[in-house]
Amino acid sequence: MSRPIPRPSPTEQPFYEACARGELKLQYCKPCTRFLFYPRTHCDRCHSPQLDWEQVSGKGTIASYTVVRRAVSEAFTAPYIIALIDLAEGPRMMSQVINAEPDALAVGHTVSVDFAAWSDEIKLPVFRLQGVPSEAGPSHHADSEGKT
């Protein structure tokens, strides 16, 4: 069993293309003057189809987090950190916080985006506690690590 890999729809393609370049891009709804996430064909407030892709800061705060001690499948190696990140531009996203000690985590802690390869084609946004050096990859690699 391998980690789930997104298979982007045409609507989602700009998000994943940006991730592959190391950029976090979100849809922006001009009538609502707000960003939204996840990618949609229509704004989830005014339902306008006029959504522009714009690069965002990649900064955010931890809205909540958990240290997963029992992995969901053999494709993941526990422990790993799942978090809900409130992006500086507004939307919330689920992600992993990588290279962090569980004791260093707290709701409200600031994080910044990084990108990790999930497959040859797909990179996903992950987050690091701000100020934590960034040299290693994601907290686990399905292909290189032992089974739980």
Place this chain on the structure above:
Amino acid sequence: MAKTGLHDDCALIGMAESDVGIVPDKTPRELCVQVTLDAVRDAGLTLEDVDGLITCNAFAEPIMYHAEAVAEYLGWQPKHCVTVNTGGGTTFMAIKMAAAAIAAGMAHTIVIAMADSLRSHMTREQAMVVQSSSGHPHYEQPYGPTVPAYYALLARAHMDRFGTTEEHFAYAAVSCRAWASQHPKAQKRDPISVEDVMGSRPIADPLKVLDCSLVSDGGAAVVITRGDRVSGSKQKPIYLLGYGEGHAYEHISQASDLTTSAAVMSGQAAYADSGLTPNDMDLLQLYDCFTPALLIQVEDLGFCAKGEGGDWLASGISQPGGHKPLNTHGGMLSYCHPGNPGAMFGLTEAMLQLRGQAGARQLSGINTALCHAQGGIMSSHATLILGNEDPS
């Protein structure tokens, strides 16, 4: 009193449970067939007296047209036949749909039957993967969240906002186990302490294994009939006094509020529908898939102020001898949790208590019960208020 009219004129007249816990000798379909027949028999009827069937699918034995396949297995051609799927909320949304079908003249008597075998007919990993597949396939699942992890996110947010502690959550598990220890069928019956919960194996911080519901086999069914068919029924009829539902989101990463759920919406609707209040509820049957879910429901359904669920649970009010008995069968934390059918056992227990048939654990002076179920990750909520006296 703002009546919806859907359930003014119907009552629950039959119920059945299969063996629960570890039941390897039956498939989910066989369990579903068994509880269908047993519930109809409990009502003093035969299948010829029943013209509707509502089921939900089973993870361990998915069937494309589930209700139809169950009817076929029984050689039965009901007039109304439908499969419902709203996760853990399926149970009571199916009751609402049955009441609506009866009100609309689509059927007069409907059996609602559900069963699954997550314990014996799936591997542990299959059960975890299939349940975590409720996460968004592109924006949640790739990160490896488990279902306990989703609820851990809610727990952590509640701790941060209200000062709730891990011990507060533990009291929910202790309370359910105290009730289960009185139930001969419960999957887990050994009493546990807060220290036992705190010391149990970490699953997804702050949740330990004893904060998590069981993985079980089992099924249950109920029979609902139109008002003019209630009189003379074999069992004491149980009336639907109120119903409400609320749908806030599907995926937890889309929740606008991590600490208050759409149980507020469903509870308020059910109270308005019944003309009753939280104080009027003699018995609570809440959805305890994880201890924080139970704590949040206690608050959101109005049994204490927001943020005080931990103190409410720690007070012992929900435990045997307390005046708000909660999950008197032991809940999904200790009685059984076969997946989508999980809340059916809260309903069947409420029916037994309201009928006065709960045996050694029978409560005295029980006239009303609130049953709550939710699907997704605290996403879709359904609240059912039952009574044992004819409201009309």
